[in-house]
Amino acid sequence: MPAHKTAETATRPARALRGTRARAEVAADGIPAQDAGAAEVFAVDTVNASFLESLLGYNARRASLSLVGVFMKCMARFDLKIVEFSVLSLVGRNPGITSRQLCQQLDMLPPNMVGMIDALARRGFLERRPHPRDGRATGLYLTAAGRELVDTAEPQLKSSEEKAVAHLSETEQAQLMQLLQKLYR
Amino acid sequence: MPAHKTAETATRPARALRGTRARAEVAADGIPAQDAGAAEVFAVDTVNASFLESLLGYNARRASLSLVGVFMKCMARFDLKIVEFSVLSLVGRNPGITSRQLCQQLDMLPPNMVGMIDALARRGFLERRPHPRDGRATGLYLTAAGRELVDTAEPQLKSSEEKAVAHLSETEQAQLMQLLQKLYR
DNA sequence: TATTGTTATACTCTATAACTATA
DNA sequence: TATAGTTATAGAGTATAACAATA
Structure with a gap:
């Protein structure tokens, strides 16, 4: 079963803010600079699913699947x-x-x-x-x-x-x- | 797409109350007598889905599928x-x-x-x-x-x-x- | 001509076992 | 020994086309 811990309401990428950063420069706004040819690599610590979680459809599906599981059992x-x-x-x-x-x-x-x-x-x-x-x-x-x-x-x-x-x-x-x-x- | 018109809250079969009845005897309580060897046949006019519709899981799934359809399109x-x-x-x-x-x-x-x-x-x-x-x-x-x-x-x-x-x-x-x-x- | 139930079949989705490279 | 990614494959679910019987 998925985790779904974070529920930030950011409208733009909060890119791996808690993740490990390697060979990457991060600007003052906290957003990594995605320069051409840089090929930075990141590690994601906690998955940010804020957009999906902002959709009624996503939440309805998750709720539905959880009850479907109960019914199946x-x-x-x-x-x-x-x-x-x-x-x-x-x-x-x-x-x-x-x-x-x-x-x-x-x-x-x-x-x-x-x-x-x-x-x-x-x-x-x-x-x-x-x-x-x-x-x-x-x-x-x-x-x-x-x-x-x-x-x-x-x-x-x-x-x-x-x-x-x-x-x-x-x-x-x-x-x-x-x-x-x-x-x- | 299904209809889901009726939403009676009956806990026991309201058997084809609006349906056409053929070769069947109906008792005073409106429930057809299911005698052995009778083999009555009925026509169902309006489908009674009251039990399924009383489940949160069923309604969550229906709501989810309706939004899934929107998303797919x-x-x-x-x-x-x-x-x-x-x-x-x-x-x-x-x-x-x-x-x-x-x-x-x-x-x-x-x-x-x-x-x-x-x-x-x-x-x-x-x-x-x-x-x-x-x-x-x-x-x-x-x-x-x-x-x-x-x-x-x-x-x-x-x-x-x-x-x-x-x-x-x-x-x-x-x-x-x-x-x-x-x-x- | 349209519809019900049906067969055959194809396509998609989901699940399991096993392998490799690495931890 | 355990885990990430992958391959192959099996199984379940879903889709279309076509046919016989009946409306």
Whole structure:
């Protein structure tokens, strides 16, 4: 896991200020003179990621990845990937949902959904039935084993997230949820 | 892009309440009776994603992906992937940074960093120089072209994000930033 | 003609093992 | 012995094209 210690708000290079300097001249402003042909070499002590850290997108991705890690570990107990759990959870709340609808919801392409549904069906968690109105489509349904799995996994996932964000107050969690949704909806 | 219209807070299946029902009996509580051997089929009209949407992790990932999309489009003008830009930006602020440090910062594995640095060096944006203190390591430096690219790309990325989150107030943006960092740090 | 599910396939991203040069 | 950079390679994830069945 990355460190992300520094959070300076400099808008221009604070070049290896704490780093070791070798064969380099440093001007009064603290910025090494990058003269032509100089080929100075530096050692970076503490990485300055100030620009990336100033981006909401970077921070959103970091936060997302940290929770993804929590979810992965939690679902590993059921030998499920996050997206597989998502499929089962959606089928559980939407009996008869089509693979096309799952693709739209989970931002996946149809050819890549086929194998996953096959695998979950082979493991006995869901099954295909004809669509009542559209002969091209196939509706997906949880089996009894699939229902049991979802009913066990969902609360565990919820509680693993609660543990992971416990250092935020209830108010902060609600604020964050609302702001995230405002961002992408 | 997915829809995410519904946000019911039901804790148990609201099964295709708005969907078309076929060959199925619905009890007084509105939940279809899943009798053995019945094999009812349903059509799902509006997908119920209430459980997933109740997770901070799901919402963080959705928000992150939406900004990633903005960044990708912005960087495509420079024929740069997001991670390539991140490398250049970090090298720009950390002359002499090693590939190992980049890997830690960007959560990448060393073998996968090699090719990217090669490509950026071949394109003339950065160069390798010996490390002043460690003969095993290699320091990375922007070329003049690399510096120009970073100095052009960074403000454009910043402004593209600002446009993308303009529907949030300054206060909301600051709050979101602070909460995201509190989440993963 | 358009859409659903599907196959085949290519491309990208990510992960592991092992080697070299140096610490 | 451990670490930085590298190579080769395997595996997972993601993408496009095309086809049969149905709308």
